[in-house]
Amino acid sequence: MVTKKITSLEVAKLAGVSQSAVSRVFTPGASASKKTEEKVRKAATELDYRPNVLARSLITGRSRIIGLVVAHLDNYFYPEALELISNSLQKKGYHVLVFMASKTAGSIDDVVDEILDYQVDGIILASVAISSNLASRCNARGVPVILFNRSQDDDRFSAITSDNILGGQKVARLLIAGGHKRIAYIAGWEGASTQRDREAGFVEELKQHGMSLHAREVGNFIQDEARQAARKMFTANEIPDAVFVASDDMSFAVMDVIRFELGLKIPEQVSVVGYDDVPVSSWPAYDLTTVRQPANRMVAETISMILECIENKKTKPRQIKIDGPLIMRGSTRISTKLSK
Amino acid sequence: MVTKKITSLEVAKLAGVSQSAVSRVFTPGASASKKTEEKVRKAATELDYRPNVLARSLITGRSRIIGLVVAHLDNYFYPEALELISNSLQKKGYHVLVFMASKTAGSIDDVVDEILDYQVDGIILASVAISSNLASRCNARGVPVILFNRSQDDDRFSAITSDNILGGQKVARLLIAGGHKRIAYIAGWEGASTQRDREAGFVEELKQHGMSLHAREVGNFIQDEARQAARKMFTANEIPDAVFVASDDMSFAVMDVIRFELGLKIPEQVSVVGYDDVPVSSWPAYDLTTVRQPANRMVAETISMILECIENKKTKPRQIKIDGPLIMRGSTRISTKLSK
């Protein structure tokens, strides 16, 4: 029952070579003769030896670990992204150390400190902000930081987002073309760049057409608050005939209130548009018109960018916006004809 | 721009003490006088020093990393579990290294090998099986393995599940009490213990009441396949008046087919029961009767068990089943009165 650790030294002994030889066999770039390689591999499998990644990291200074900070796993966009990120990195020989930035945990700064302790090669912040103090700390250590689905007015790190401004504009155009007259908006958390950009594009485009928001509430990207917002908005005097909700997740809650609590018809009486295009949106029970955030492309950019930063320390941070299509479904009227 | 690494040695120099003193200040169990502690802390903050977890692990043999293998992140039960697991472990000073066992990656065995390379202190397999060969490898290294939401006929590792047999029984009783006569089942992946147990309990209880399955299809825990199954099942000659679906996730797909493709009423014409109680189930658009898997309690047990195994190597593996309540909602008839 004694757990004996197998080290490269033991393999070396068994194979009749030096420890360095073993190391070289298991180090991608290193050179070893066919003969020794064979001997070493044989001994290694016999002893069930595998190199200790931690010890290796200590020398190379590379851990092949990427820290991922994530919140809002309840919004399905993030599990999806997490899966894509983890898979892509796995293929490149990296692995993901997950850190939850949820309510329960301390501040993001503490979390990032813990991440740095693990000597991660890079950090991905999914929908999470970071203090500029911390940013410089990461910078000082040469650890690249990438924002995923969030941007920040700080050119020290790269950010990958969908084109939220453009997305907002598209929604506005759609609703205007559909002949809606009383267009409302339910906002996400106002500290989020995604929220700000979506609203900015939306409102701007309305303005271009001589319109403005008929109503506005804040849902903070939380379903409960979105429900409250919807109740307030749709029990007012003149209710909206269309509402753009800052995320699909909130949209579902809003639709439920509209249909099941207030008995209104979607889209005959109210059109609803969301943002994200999570899988549930396409389910017939919701059939939600929405702007797709192309998770796979966003992740692909994120990965290639972070790897680039790791390989080449002097890569300059970039901000990338990825255009996502408007997905037309049944939750919005498209003709101006109103059902009476 | 040169990235200078701060080591305990530099802190020691600045503080005017030995390197070991610095180490002791940052090692929980170690002793240091008030005076040195003060000096060291001051120097440390000045230099922005934090201990290198990897180097520490090399010595202590403890990485404070838990490997988590997870598939099916598209079933919302798992993101939820992941969040709980990560949070709980974070509080205990551990962190989660995530490995996806999805379609794209190789076999689980390869994945677990990669995990072991990181010298993890333990492994949690969420809804994933493991070969017995690999099991012994983990055992040999003294790395505890815990199955989450899956059990296996191998007493070498612990398994935490909900009481799926009992859950299946509860569903059967409910449907029988509701006066259903043609009771059907849509199965998950038949390799999964969860699937087998749910069905076993369900069928057994029907049998106790002199009934048997009116129809049965397999959905493999995949929505698309569940849809196919539902189409087949509900276009047959005599359609079921109740269907138990092995997971909520599949249930939604089934309900969509029943209502939107076939135009049947739930629960008037067909009662539907799911399993898991993911958040969507409570949304009014589905309002699904289901058996709750108490994720928080399951996670709590998982964590306490894995930590126990880590602290005390000779802890015997245990299989734990956690009872989960039947959550009555609107997708099932409760009276025997049939709507005509």
Added chain:
DNA sequence: TATTATTTTGCATACGCTTGCAAATACTTT
């Protein structure tokens, strides 16, 4: 075959930290 160019190999060191041990210091006790 002798000579040079090339590859392979082992030695020794370093990565940043913890920890047993013995020396040094601080605190008690009579």
Added chain:
DNA sequence: AAAGTATTTGCAAGCGTATGCAAAATAATA
């Protein structure tokens, strides 16, 4: 104040690996 006890401290070794350097082995060339 001296002896004894408890606590703190520095030294040095080692965790498992990668890698520069020089020596040894091999291949290539004349």
